[in-house]
Amino acid sequence: MDPDFDRRIERRESDSYKWDDNERLFGRVDLLPFWVADMDFATPAPVLQAISERCDHPILGYGKRSQEYFSAIQGWLKTRHGWDVPKEWLMFSPPSSIVGIGGIISVLTEPGASIAAPTPTYGPLLTLVEQNGRKLIRNPLKETNGRYELDIDDLAQKIVADTQMVILCSPHNPVGRVFSREELAALAELAEEHDLIVVSDEVHCDLILPGHRHIPYGSIGGERSVTVISPNKTFNTAGIPQSTLIIPSEEIRARYQVFLNTMQLNHDSTFGAAGMIAGYRHCAPWLDELNVYLAANHELAENFFLERMPAIKKIHAEATYLGWLDFRQLGLSQDEIMHRLVEIGGVGLYGGTEFGAEGAGFFRMNLACPRELLELGLLGIEKAVEKS
Numbered sequence: 001m002d003p004d005f006d007r008r009i010e011r012r013e014s015d016s017y018k019w020d021d022n023e024r025l026f027g028r029v030d031l032l033p034f035w036v037a038d039m040d041f042a043t044p045a046p047v048l049q050a051i052s053e054r055c056d057h058p059i060l061g062y063g064k065r066s067q068e069y070f071s072a073i074q075g076w077l078k079t080r081h082g083w084d085v086p087k088e089w090l091m092f093s094p095p096s097s098i099v100g101i102g103g104i105i106s107v108l109t110e111p112g113a114s115i116a117a118p119t120p121t122y123g124p125l126l127t128l129v130e131q132n133g134r135k136l137i138r139n140p141l142k143e144t145n146g147r148y149e150l151d152i153d154d155l156a157q158k159i160v161a162d163t164q165m166v167i168l169c170s171p172h173n174p175v176g177r178v179f180s181r182e183e184l185a186a187l188a189e190l191a192e193e194h195d196l197i198v199v200s201d202e203v204h205c206d207l208i209l210p211g212h213r214h215i216p217y218g219s220i221g222g223e224r225s226v227t228v229i230s231p232n233k234t235f236n237t238a239g240i241p242q243s244t245l246i247i248p249s250e251e252i253r254a255r256y257q258v259f260l261n262t263m264q265l266n267h268d269s270t271f272g273a274a275g276m277i278a279g280y281r282h283c284a285p286w287l288d289e290l291n292v293y294l295a296a297n298h299e300l301a302e303n304f305f306l307e308r309m310p311a312i313k314k315i316h317a318e319a320t321y322l323g324w325l326d327f328r329q330l331g332l333s334q335d336e337i338m339h340r341l342v343e344i345g346g347v348g349l350y351g352g353t354e355f356g357a358e359g360a361g362f363f364r365m366n367l368a369c370p371r372e373l374l375e376l377g378l379l380g381i382e383k384a385v386e387k388s
C-alpha cells in the first residue's frame with residue numbers, strides 16, 4: 001500500500017511529547033506543535049509489522065545483536081550512502097544517539113579541554129560539551145545570502161592547544177545543509193593537522209531532499225572520525241530508539257567500550273532492533289516517497305513566506321524536515337515573537353536560541369506533517385505577525 005502522508009492522525013492523548021506536553025512548554029494545551037523533531041506520519045508498515053511480529057514470542061527479555069542486525073546496518077550504509085563499513089566498526093549507544101555522543105566526549109577528551117562546534121546547532125550537542133566540563137569553541141556557520149557554509153578559516157583561527165574535538169551536525173539541524181565533499185575534506189584536513197577527533201552527528205542523514213547527496217563524514221575523516229547514525233528520524237521511531245556509532249579506529253573503539261562498560265550500556269531495545277532491521281531492509285521506497293513529500297512541504301512553506309510574508313525568510317533546505325525561519329527583519333525580540341506565535345497564532349515553534357546564541361532572530365519549524373496541518377501552521381504564523 002502506498003504511504004499516505006496526507007492522512008491526519010490524531011496524536012493527542014497518546015502520551016506524545018510533541019502533542020501532549022504543550023501546556024508545560026508553551027502554557028497552552030490547544031497549540032499546534034511544530035517544535036520537537038518527530039513526524040506526524042505513520043511509521044512505515046513493515047517496521048510496525050516487525051514490531052508486532054516480535055510480540056508473537058511472549059518473552060521480551062534481554063536481546064542479542066544478531067548477524068541480521070549487523071548486516072541490515074551495513075547493507076543500508078552501502079546501498080543508501082555508498083559506504084562500505086566493516087562489522088567491527090559498528091558500536092552502539094543504547095538507549096539513544098545523544099548518550100553515545102556524551103560517552104565519546106567523556107572518553108576522548110580531557111576535563112577542561114575545548115571542543116569546537118559549528119553553530120547554531122542541535123542544542124543538546126552544545127549542552128553536552130558544557131555539562132561534561134569541557135569548554136565550547138563556537139564556530140559560527142558562514143551565512144551568505146541565506147546560505148550557510150562551514151567556516152573552516154574561522155575554526156582554524158580558534159583552535160588552541162587544548163582543543164581536542166569538533167562536533168559536527170551533518171546534514172545540519174537546524175539550517176538544513178548537506179555539506180559538500182570540499183567542506184568535509186577541509187574539515188578532515190584541519191583535524192589531521194591539529195590532532196582532533198571529529199564527531200559527526202548524522203541522525204538526519206536519510207532525510208535528504210531530491211537532488212542532494214549526503215556524504216558520511218567517516219568516509220572522508222577515517223581514523224579521526226566517529227559517525228553517529230540512527231533509524232529514529234528516518235522511520236519516525238524515536239519512541240523505540242536505536243543508534244549506531246561508526247568508529248574506524250580500533251583505539252577509539254576500545255576507549256568507547258570502557259564508557260559502555262562503566263555505564264553497563266549493553267542491550268538495545270528489542271523493538272528498536274526489530275524496527276531498525278525491517279526499516280533498513282524494506283523501507284527504502286517508502287523513504288524515497290517521504291523525501292519527495294518533505295521537499296514539497298519545504299517548497300510550500302518557502303513560497304508562502306515569499307508571497308505572503310516577505311519579511312520572514314525561509315532558509316532553503318537541502319535536507320531534514322526542519323524549516324529555519326529568519327524573523328530578523330521584524331525587529332522583534334524572540335520573547336515577543338514567541339508570545340505572539342503562541343497566544344495569537346496558536347502554534348509552537350522552537351526559538352532559534354535553542355540552537356545557540358547564533359540562532360537569535362530565527363525560529364525552527366518542523367514541517368514533517370500532513371500538508372493540511374502545515375498550512376494551518378503557516379496561517380497561524382501569519383496571524384501572529386500580521387500587525388507587526
Ligand SMILES: Cc1ncc(COP(=O)(O)O)c(C=O)c1O
Nearest residue numbers: 037096097098122173201203230
Ligand atoms: C541532530 C540530532 N542529533 C540527535 C538527536 C537525538 O537523537 P536520539 O533521540 O537518538 O538521542 C536529534 C533529535 O532531534 C537531532 O536532531
